[in-house]
Amino acid sequence: MTLTILLVGAALLLALGPLAVALRRSSAASRLVYGTSMMIAAVSLAAALAYLIAAGAPESIALPVGVPWLGAHLRIDALSAFFLVVVDLGAMSASLFALGYGQHETAPERVLPFYPAFLAGMTLVVLADDAFTYLVSWEFMSLTSWALVMSHHRVPDNVRAGYVYLVMASFGTLTLLLAFGLLAGPDGHYTFAQIRAAHPSAALGALVLILALVGAGSKAGLVPLHVWLPLAHPAAPSHVSGLMSGVMTKVAVYGFVRIAFDLAGPPAWWWSIVVLAFAGVTTVMGVLYALMQHDLKRLLAYHTVENIGIIFIGLGLALAFKTHGMIFAAALALTAALLHVFNHSLFKSLLFFGAGAVLTATGERDMEHLGGLSHRMPQTAFVFLIGCVAISALPPLNGFVSEWLTFQAILLSPQLPVWSLKLLVPAVGALLALAAALAAACFVKAYGVTFLGRPRTDAAAGAKETDSFSLAAMYFLAALCLLAGILPGLFIDALAPVSSALIGGHMPVQSDTPWLSIVPIAASRSSYDGLLVFLFMIISGTLAASAIHRLASNRLRRAPAWDCGYPDASPATQYTAMSFAQPIRRVFGTVVFRAREHGDMPPPGSARPARLTVELHDLVWETLYAPLVAGIGFAADHLNRLQFLTIRQFLSLVFSALVILLLVLTIWP
Amino acid sequence: MTFDGGTFSPLAGVLAVPAVAAALSAVLPDYRATARLNVLATALTLICAVALLFAKPQPGSYLLVDDLNGTFIALTAFVAFTTSIFSASYIGHELDIGRLTPSSVRFYHAMYQVLMFAMNLALIANNIGLMWVAIELATLTTVMMVGIYRTHEALEAAWKYFILGSVGIALALFGTILIYMAARPVVGEGLQAMVWSVLVTRAGAFDPALLDAAFVFLLLGYGTKVGLAPLHAWLPDAHAEGPTPISAVLSGLLLNVALYALLRFKMLLAANAAALAPGPLMMTLGLLSLVFASFMLYRRRDIKRMFAYSSIEHMGIITFAFGIGGPIANFAGLLHMTMHSLTKSAIFFAVGHVAQVKGTQRIADMGGLTETHPVLGWGLILGVVAIAGLPPLGIFMSEFLVVSSTFAREPLLAVVLVFGILVGVAGLFLRLNSIAFGEPRGPTAKVQASYVPMFSHLALVLVAGVYMPPALVVWFQNVAGLLG
């Protein structure tokens, strides 16, 4: 039943694309497409949610399409239901946002046809139950999002972004293809049911895990496979950026979970080590990259990398615990990871929508040209602030809950018998803590430079509050962030069927603990109650406010800023994004980015402006990708000479081929 | 030449119609009518070919129709038909801008029909000598057509094609003789020793060493026509300099026909236990072509030459698939052959339109095609997406099957294969980006010709990628079984 609803929804979305092509000229097209997508997403969301909460039994169906003798197998179980909730929630809010945002689109005919197809692609990936269907949907998702990235193709950077994205996507798909090739075996047992039944050998499973980590990781944005992400996500229209960052990366996470926990057989002890190592590096690198950015959307994209790292830390721990039969710990870690998947999809979409609203209001993505927007667009500023607090993992919002659970999982890991894990896990924990603190710093920067202070350009000064559809979408997500923050128990309970399906056990039921607090293991050990903390803060805050206003003064005068008595300086004297990050750049950047500052101070008396140039190196690109590109260019150049041979030389090629083959014949056994 | 069962049959049709049409268009007074005649003839051939699928005649000592070539005949006839439609408008435009003279147009259409005749003959020939003759005839015909523009470049390309082709002819013939020598002691002297359907049944008793030597020569001889590296040299220039419809036919059909001939002989060797396995040789050449062609994509400045290299790449994949063998890989190979014919000819249609509206084949002079000609631009993109093996189009399925079935058996080869494919995709899109996106460049005149052929091909590829009719599947599976 649920499956049918979802499939019909996907089919409708697919049908919506050609329709959009048909009436791309008309102005109603955008409202039609986004409105319909929103309806469909809402319905699918309801269905998936109902299925998840009711912990329904798996439903599967085989359609007579795809590989002929195989058919397309589709299946919904707890895991896919959960990820469907993420997908459809994102899709719904994005469509709502786009109802307003899409009106400002300069080239709607390049966005509308692909948007619903993109949504359908993501839905189908999560539903796929055989390798072919999975990969088709997977690559279809990449392809449609590529088209969306290319929608503003006149900007050369976007074309480059799209190119890098497509190549990396194909790389990921081919890697997954190899993984499935291994799982399916030479006789082509492509359905997941057959794969589950197959029980691959340890060595094979290992190879599969590596391939899956690389394949899914390249889509999710694990360092060092993340390079396409900060290019492609910002290039797309903002609601699509939100979907790509908030949802599509989660679909990639789904791919990894599906393979590593479900298909690849029992995990070996060292799997978790690989995953954790990647994850730890990703977490810190992501946030450090983000700190170095001053393009708002690119900063957000890099934070996606960071959060993917956090998610993979949870997954790695879950793998480790699962390997050693610590079921409840594994359930805790997995739940933490999945909860973070959900949370991140909420606030990352919210933040990208905010960035989109800023973009439409000012036409600027560069924070150095913004500032003071909280006066111009107070509502956007408010919801964006909520998003910032949430992603910075600060109570009482939702980001904190999942990180807190991850920490709790880490605190359980000393019981793991493997020495390498004993050494690795604390380090990862430290990295996670570091990343959390740096994320807070980064969002102080992002919010402070963009929304606070004084406008740095006329564009920022003349900004207008964004439209009501966009605001509605953002308020909706912000409310969900708060809800998931103060009532995490409900969400954790909803995840129980998932973890019991994948791990064989789940966290203790939270919804019946007193005061709706969450107790991962035991009340004596650790507990957190977002609701109470929230209430306390409200109470004490209002208490203080009312007391002071009642008993003491509540008068207020406006005056020029004091600023240690310096006369009113121009907005240019404010701290910029780069200058704000300077202390942190000095601490971390010198190592990670080989950051150098070249100061140029004019001699006394010269009217020349002093300037400070910052030099940053993306070492991942320079050490990993640049050589690759250079190598391919080298090979291409040298092989290209073969285009320019004379006929006689071509003949000698043929001749030598003949002689060689004849020699082969003579020495053939 | 005599047909077994002399009365008119579809079998006779696929040969007679082109032959007659060729003669007609050579003598027809109104040179413009030859284009219509061309379309008509290919349509008739298509009908005969489809009829052939249902009424299979008994194999004679010269002609044979079985599952294997039945597919190819139908495919050939179909692509030939759509191409003739495209060619009509294309050649019309060439006439208007005076690149072609009336006489050369007549010559062109006559040659087109001769080519059809030759290819059909090669496909249904049961006699390996006859097959050889037919393929060589096809080669010479295409040589003529490549040189038709009489320009410096065209002549050079044709001359290169001619010389290399002739050497290929010679090698193939030597291989054929060797096969005969191997067959003679078993089958006995005379015609029977060259009848393929006889050979394949008796091949088990042949002298394996002779078969090996023969296969080497055939591989090189027909491989030259397939365009496998390092025998490919003629292919890019011939594609780039000839009229675009001929590029489409070359890539879409002639390469297939040559590969089909190779397959026939592969089946011969497969039937002999003692002979060396043809697999390794084909896999090596296939991978070589794939990787080589993928790298060659990067430095291309001529759009047609680029897609010619992509043809080499795909021929490499197909040869590899047949080389590795097994039901899945063979199925994938056949599927890939079919899909590649359809897609590549569609791409060449698109390229033809582009080259005519932009008045150039230089990639550097195109740009922003999706802005200036949205339909054409997105059509080209769709074609490239298909040829790059991205879903949901047909080639993805075949590549999926090849790679996944290979990796479980030959992991290292599969890695090379994937590497080649990836490099190829990157190369293709590197160029596509500058053609289809970015600031518009070049003229923005509308395209007069119809998009029907192009989009009908692409639609077929799309459908095949999502849903394949069971009949076709069973068919392919039988053939895959035959190929062993």
Added chain:
Amino acid sequence: MALTLDLAVQGAQMLLVLLLAPLFTGFVRKVKARLLRRQGPPLIQPYRDLARLMRKDVVLAESASWLFRVIPYLIFAATWVAASLVPTFRTGLLFSWSADLIAIIALLGSGRFFLALAGLDVGTSFGGIGSSREVMIASLAEPAMIMIVFTLALIAGSTQLSTMAEFMASPAVGLRVSLGLALVALIMVAIAENARIPIDNPATHLELTMVHEAMVLEYSGRHLALIELSASLKLMLYVSVISCLFAPWGLAPVGAAVPALAVGVAAYILKLAVAGFLLAVFETSIAKMRVFRVPEFLGAALMLGLLATLLRFVSGSF
């Protein structure tokens, strides 16, 4: 009955910290002055300052946004809630389970987050200096703190402050290497977090050296008062954390009768006095360090914390 008592205790705790905080700040100042052979302000000076600030008008910069006016209350709320959850004189507070140590640290983190935003809000250069330095310090101090929490949590088998305190009080805990490391690291972090010498100087307004003061430069009147109050609350909170973890003596157990509670309060005040004295001595005995030496200082703390955690992971006996 028990519930009412618990409620009373919880309320007493909240009031106690609120009332004692300025006194403690004043006490530290007094001792410092004395150590410098100065008379120093009277102990209740901080109360006077607060009262005066409360009564004064707020002078708000023209470029200040609505957020600027909300932030002091937010900071105060976060800090006060955090402080009221730290057991001072009795473990097992009624609501202590609503936030464990990690959550308390995170609450302080939110406070700092908003403070840093406030620094950027008016759009002055000094505010920028302050926030950027503050977040740099925090980016090292917080992970260090988390590592310390890990260590202690692994020893006590809980991140729940009450449980940890009880465990620390119990004989089960002996002298451990990791404990020592954690204590040193915790003190370093506490110094950094509360903007004390050598990281920052609460008394200075010399532009180039200030961090915390630079952020609150634009605040005045009741807003400033709240911020000052939260600052002293925070200082107090850290002292209480240290004392209840490393000197849990005299802490009244759950369900203790009134006399035991009285003892607990007395012990707490005593601990505060000692801690304040030590702090004052420490601050007067060393000089403030350059801003860019701070990362090394905190990096050391982080390394200590990580080392302690590693030791705990490797073997329970450390």
Added chain:
Amino acid sequence: MSGLDFDIAHLLAGSLVLVSLLELYQDRLYSLLNIYALHALVLAASVAWQAFIQDAPHLYVTATLALVFKAIVIPVTLHRIIVRLGIHREIEKVVGVGITMLAGIGLVALAMVVMLRVTQEADPLAREDLAFALAVVLLGLLMMVTRRNAVSQVVGFMSLENGLVLAATGAKGMPLVVEISVAFSVLIAFIVIGIFLFRIRERFDTVDVQALDRFRGERR
């Protein structure tokens, strides 16, 4: 068949290889053409002999063809072309004669090894014939790749083709031999006096292939 038949066939085939080697040795176009005429002559003889011992009269057609067309018409025509186009008489080599000869001998050896791996039941005459034919083919190819002038390349191709005819005629009872030899003669006619040389003649004043190759497709 009797030993004598075998020996004569063997002798003729062997001498064909010898003549091919002689061709490799030449450095004057005219002498090359003469040697080629000799080559064709030997071929004709060998084919005729095959016709006789296989008593396959149709092979006489091939023999005559070889005699008239290849031994007389083609050399004369090429002679004329050389004169008319004023091609200089030198044969430009890529590698020296010595090395070429060595390579040639190596190829002959290779041909032997490849063909004599054939198991014994194939009849010896056919085996030897095939070995020689293969040698001739390889030598022809070698000639094509080691000579720069179009004419000498054409000659190379033609001797290659002679090798093919030798093989075809040696293959007892092979059908279509005549057709094939005719087809090849036509092919050669194409190459030599064919439409292409004409067009090339219109554009370049030499048939030196390198002049053609000056254009390499990407130079625009």
